[in-house]
Amino acid sequence: MKILVIGGSGLVGSNCLSHFASQxxxxVMGTYFSYPASNTEYFDTLNIDNPENADIESFDPDVIMHCGALTHVDKCETEVEESYDKTVRSTLNVIELCKAYDARMLYVSTDYVFDGKDGPYDENAEVNPLSVYGKHKLEAEQLVLNKVPGSVVIRIxxxxxxxERNKNFVTRIAEACVKGETLELKLPVDQYATPVNAADVAKALFLLARDGKSGIYNIAGVDFLNRVELVEKILSFFPNNKITFQSVTTAELGQPASRPLMGGLKTDKFMGEYPDFVFSTVNDYLRDFKEKANI
Ligand SMILES: NC(=O)c1ccc[n+]([C@@H]2O[C@H](COP(=O)([O-])OP(=O)(O)OC[C@H]3O[C@@H](n4cnc5c(N)ncnc54)[C@H](OP(=O)(O)O)[C@@H]3O)[C@@H](O)[C@H]2O)c1
Structure with missing residues (x-):
């Protein structure tokens, strides 16, 4: 099976690239847009006829995974057109690629399609996005499911x-602890989610692609935490850290985009089909992180 990972330079995409390649x-073929990560070639989903783009035609993928999006939720709220382009229009272009190569699509979506009144959510829960980001991700999901038969949408x-860039929240805080950086954080105590390791996302996605599954699947870790609990967990691994935080409500934070407060995802559907799959925990990741940092 040949899988093209668009956005192979990002958190989810890079983990998928390395896991898929080991199977x-x-x-596998992976692409980057602005950051030429290892084993990736340039590709712009907003300009699929750019002659600089990677040669997808020669690769002729069976499956195309699309990880590209404007993932900065607050920026999406103020830059609506850019959000539409980078999330919806880019997906429409990837749909065209799927049609051209007769490929199935793996699309990566979010729990921000829900309003956060009563999460964690299963796949059949009623969607009601609160933010521009959530609305555009939902629109992209629906386009994929309607236009590319046999596709999978995963929500994470x-x-x-x-x-490579260590830009995700958990890793950034852990890295700041290791480097002895002084940080003062304001953390929303009322935003709950089910954090998941990108390595587990990659393993789960591989199974779904290999087994020709279709439709929506939630992929989530077993922790259900708010941001304060998440940071407390990280800091507990690094007793000499110089990080302090203030626990605030989302209303007090005044973020431009509304968040689903009681968010998160249930994985009963996936676990019902893959009962031997084991999702790792934030603690597992932090233990490994410390070991790699020789602490
Ligand atoms: N991270 C999360 O917590 C989370 C949660 C829910 C859903 N998701 C979804 O998961 C997907 C992957 O997220 P991530 O966290 O891995 O984000 P990420 O690390 O920012 O990766 C995004 C990827 O998209 C690529 N990209 C951006 N614009 C592009 C364009 N015009 N053409 C081609 N590629 C482009 C980026 O390339 P460069 O970096 O090289 O520019 C990068 O490889 C996104 O769709 C996001 O909405 C993520």
Whole structure:
């Protein structure tokens, strides 16, 4: 099976690229846009005819995974057109690629399609996005499911894990602890989610792609935490850290985009089909992180 990972330089995409490549019988190709990460070639989903783009035609993928989006939720709220382009229009272009190569699509979505009144959510829960980001992700999901038969939409939230740029929240805080950086954080105590390791997302996605699954699947870790609990967990691994935080409500934070407060995702559907799958925990990741940092 040949899988093209668009956004292979990002957190989710890079983990998928390395896991897929380690599986027997798999051929992978990964792309970047602004950050030329290892094993990636340039590709712009907003300009699919750019002659500088990677040669997808020669690769001729069976499956195309689309990880590209404007993921900065507050920026999406103020830059609506840019959000539409980078999330919806880019997905429309990837749909065209799927049609051209007769490929199935793996699309990566979010729990921000829900309003956060009563999470964690299962796949059949009623959607009601509160933010521009959530609305555009939902629109993209629906386009994929309607226009590319046999496609998979996975919903994830609060992803952490190994990545070249260490830009995800959990890793950034852990890294700041290791480096002895002084940080003063304001953390929303009322935003709950189910953080997931990108390495687990990659493993789960591989199974779904290999087994020709279709439709929506939640992929989430077993922790259900708010931001304060998440940071307390991280700091507990680094007793000499110089990080302090203030626990505030989301209303007090005044973020431009509304968040689903009681968010998070239930994985009963996925676990019902893959009962032997084990999702790792934030603690597992932090233990590994400390070991790699020789602490
Ligand atoms: N991280 C989370 O907690 C989370 C939660 C829910 C859903 N998601 C979804 O998961 C997906 C992946 O997120 P992530 O956390 O891995 O984000 P990320 O690390 O920012 O990765 C985004 C990827 O998209 C690429 N990209 C951006 N604009 C592009 C364009 N015009 N053409 C081609 N590629 C482009 C980026 O390339 P460069 O970096 O090289 O520019 C990068 O490889 C996104 O769709 C996001 O909405 C993420």
């Amino acid at each position: 027997p019988g798999m051929e 939230t609060n992803v952490y894990g190994d990545e």
